Amino acid sequence: MAQGEKSSGGSKLRRVESSLVELLDLPADVVFDLPRLTVIGNRRVVVQNHRGIVAYTPRQVRVGATGGEVEITGEELQLEAILSEEVVVRGRIARINLRLT
Amino acid sequence: MPGWLLWLTGYLVVRVRCAAPERFLNLALAQGLYFWDARWMGEEWLEIRIRAGDFRRLRPAARQARARVRIRRRVGLPFWWRALRRRPGLLWGVVSVVAAVYVWSCFVWSVEVAAPEGWQRLGPGDILAWAEENSLRPPVLRANLDANRLAEKLMLDRQELAWAGIRLAGTRVIIEVVERRFPDTATSTGPAHLVAERDAVVEEVTVIAGQARVKPGDTVRRGQILIAGIMLPEEGDQAQPGQGFSRPRLVSARGRVWGRVWYEAVGQAPLVEEERVPTGNQVREIKVIVAGREINVKPLRGIPYASFQEERWWWAWPVWRGFSLPLAVEAGTYREVEVRRHGRSLEQALDAARARVTAYLRVQIPAPAEILEEQVQVLPATPGQVRVRVTWQVRQNIATVFPLK
Structure with a gap:
């Protein structure tokens, strides 16, 4: 499939990119477009570089990201801000699961 | 965006009902919109907040995600203003109340007298009477009130006072006075002698x-x-x-x-009198103190005057029902003064010295007394000064109570 070829070509490119990034000591979140998380105690999580909201309930928020999603579990969760650059989750946060490849 | 700025531009509290609210949110996000304080209100309704102008742009996303969107509340200045425009009476009411409060607060509405160390010869009535005489009678325009000048005048007018301070507290004027101390002449009830006071x-x-x-x-x-x-x-x-x-x-x-x-006092006066006249030039420094930290709002790089008068002003957040904010403002004003020297004749200087001594003596003698004789003697003095001794012969009651127990 065309998509498969593209992804295998992409992974080769990724490897070159990876070694280049290590060599040049570049920030990975910028180069690979990875999510960047800022956690403030158990009350706030800021997810930058997100790919939209996958699911939202008061007990769980799943935020889409490059290569998977970020799962935030807790209680009384609110989306304090939803911007194109970042999502801010507020509430009593119990767990953060990174389901990234 | 900070809360007050959002309030200024106006925002909407919107409720969304949708089978897949996340899809709706992502679609709207793709439109370049943004939300805040999203939360579930029960099982079905998701409450979000958006900027007032973004509501129209929400439509396509709502249609695509088959979402029902309802405005719950309109918050902020534009909506408030719109509501006000529809009711001109209310607007005028608000404006006139604000104007009335402002005009009201330009006046002094009450004069209070306080004596932190108690009263002796004077009472609050005396000070209030003085205030009336000096046109400190409510209502007075605050702007016309020169508290420092009045306090100085009060101290000069009432020699019984050791100190007088006048300050403005909102629409009140508080006159604080401290009387000079005099020996206690309270009559005792027990056995007592009458002894000579002097x-x-x-x-x-x-x-x-x-x-x-x-x-x-x-x-x-x-x-x-x-x-x-x-x-x-x-x-x-x-x-x-x-x-x-x-x-x-x-x-x-x-x-x-x-x-x-016999009462006697010595006083002196200079032959060259110094007068400090404000030139009108002034510099000012302003500091804001937040939680013990000083912030120089208007710093001062030295005072550019040779001679000046300093005036400090202090304001702290008032305590209201036990609640206060750690906020204070301190300001210093430095007014340039010109020192003018007036030479005066020997007679004028002697008169000044004598007036000074006389003012002092007048406070020393008791209220029911008669001045029988006054002697003024010129004493040798340091160059540039004149020195006089004034002796008063006074007829007065010299008896004072001396308790036997």
Whole structure:
């Protein structure tokens, strides 16, 4: 499939990119477009570089990201801000699961 | 965006009902919209907040995600303003209330007198009467009030005062005064002598109770007994036989002893008088103190004047119902003054020195007193100064109560 070829070509490119990034000591979140998380105690999580909201309930928020999603579990969760650059989750946060490849 | 800015631009509290609310959110996000404070209100409704202008742009996303969107609340200045525009009466009401409060607050509405150290010779009524005389009678425009000048005048007018301060607290004027201390002349109720308050020559003795120990023409020292509270037995009593030993009786001596008293004071005045005249130039520094940290809002790089007067101003967040904010403002104003020197004749300088001494002496003598004679003696003084001694001969009551217990 065309998509498969593209992804295998992409992974080769990724490897070159990876070694280049290590060599040049570049920030990975910028180069690979990875999510960047800022956690403030158990009350706030800021997810930058997100790919939209996958699911939202008061007990769980799943935020889409490059290569998977970020799962935030807790209680009384609110989306304090939803911007194109970042999502801010507020509430009593119990767990953060990174389901990234 | 900070809360107050959102309030200024206006925002909407919107409820969304949708089978897949995340899809709706992502679609709207793709439109370049943004939300905040998203939360579930029950099982079905998701509440979000958006900017007032973004509501129309929400439509396509809502249609695509099959979402029902309802405005719950309109928050912020634009909506508030719109509501106000529809009710001009309310608008005028608000404006006129604000204007009335402002105009009202431009005036002083009450004058209070406080004496932190208590009253002696004066009472609050005296100070209030003085305030009336000096056109400090509510309502007075606050702007027309020069508290410092008034306080100085009060101290000059009322020599009984050691200090006077006038300050504005909102629409109140608080006059604080501290009286000069005078010896306590409270009459005691128990047995007591009347003794001389100062050295004097006795002129007249009136006894109401007790035994006179001095007669007119006597010279008395300070503390000497004038009218004794111990009634010694008369000579005739002792002579009577069979009466037994008559014992002295204790009474509270009362009466009035007039005497001539000399008061003396020395004062000096310079031949060249210095006057400090404000030139109108001034520099100011302003500091804001937040939680003990000083922030220089308007810093000062030195004071560019050779001579100046300093005035400090301080404001702290008022405590209201036990609640206060750690916020204070401190300002300093430095006004340039020009030192003008006026030479004056010897007579003028002597008059000034004499006036100074006289003002001092007037406070020293008691209220019911008569000045019999005044002597002014010019003393040798340091160059540029004149020095005078003023002696007053005063007729006054010299008796003061000395309790026996």
